[in-house]
Amino acid sequence: MRGDVNRKPALPSLCALIATAGFLVTSLPAVAQDRPTVLLLDGLGVYMENPYVGVSSLAGSLQRQGYRTVLDSHFMNRSAGEVPAVIIGHSMGGASALTFARRMVSAGQPAPLVITIDAGPVPLACVSECINIHGPGFPDVAGARNIDAWKSGANMVAHAMLATNPVVQQIVLDATARYIARHATRPDRAAQPAAPPSISRRG
Numbered sequence: 001m002r003g004d005v006n007r008k009p010a011l012p013s014l015c016a017l018i019a020t021a022g023f024l025v026t027s028l029p030a031v032a033q034d035r036p037t038v039l040l041l042d043g044l045g046v047y048m049e050n051p052y053v054g055v056s057s058l059a060g061s062l063q064r065q066g067y068r069t070v071l072d073s074h075f076m077n078r079s080a081g082e083v084p085a086v087i088i089g090h091s092m093g094g095a096s097a098l099t100f101a102r103r104m105v106s107a108g109q110p111a112p113l114v115i116t117i118d119a120g121p122v123p124l125a126c127v128s129e130c131i132n133i134h135g136p137g138f139p140d141v142a143g144a145r146n147i148d149a150w151k152s153g154a155n156m157v158a159h160a161m162l163a164t165n166p167v168v169q170q171i172v173l174d175a176t177a178r179y180i181a182r183h184a185t186r187p188d189r190a191a192q193p194a195a196p197p198s199i200s201r202r203g
Helices: 002-006 014-021 044-048 055-065 092-106 166-182
Strands: 023-025 037-042 068-073 086-090 113-117 130-134 145-148 199-201
Touching: 037 055, 037 092, 055 068, 055 086, 055 166, 086 092, 086 166, 092 113, 092 130, 113 166, 130 166
Parallel strands: 037 068, 037 086, 086 113, 113 130, 130 145
Antiparallel strands: 023 199
16 A cells, blocks of 8 residues: 555546546647738849849738738749739749739639739730839830839839839839738628637537
8 A cells, every 4th residue: 555655646648638627629720821922023133142132022011011921933933832812023023923923814713913023024914903113124014004113213223123122112012002901801800810729518
């Protein structure tokens, strides 16, 4: 008996504790997926060790607006399976943005907002809502709202630096702010924080 008194009882497992309490965890918390996705496509220059960061530099500001961001290059090797609400591309990333939007529409997916900055070399026509911001030497995009970057305040800013210019970035962020406000859920259906685990009582 004395030996039994000194023996430590075995610790019950977590499952046993839950069962003893009469509860059953039926699901794990769902990761919130209600934020619209922005796909950011940088141009060729990023991969030639130029001292700049392209449209990827917008990620933080877009996240603060309520977006989920996915960063990729114009090769689009890291964004397979994404169905973005907004695609933003610089240089060859702009051309890829227009091409990807066309594929989405052809596949019956919702048409994204496309924002291009100095899209090239020969961008396709827009098949959805598009804004094209460009400097001298870069073409208008057919079907898009074309904005002259230099006349808008980014005067004399070179192609490589246009995506990080504050004036150009503000044009982009104004457009994405309008988009997310326009597509937000109704006030009575506003997104709520992720729910705790779904728990049901055993009878």
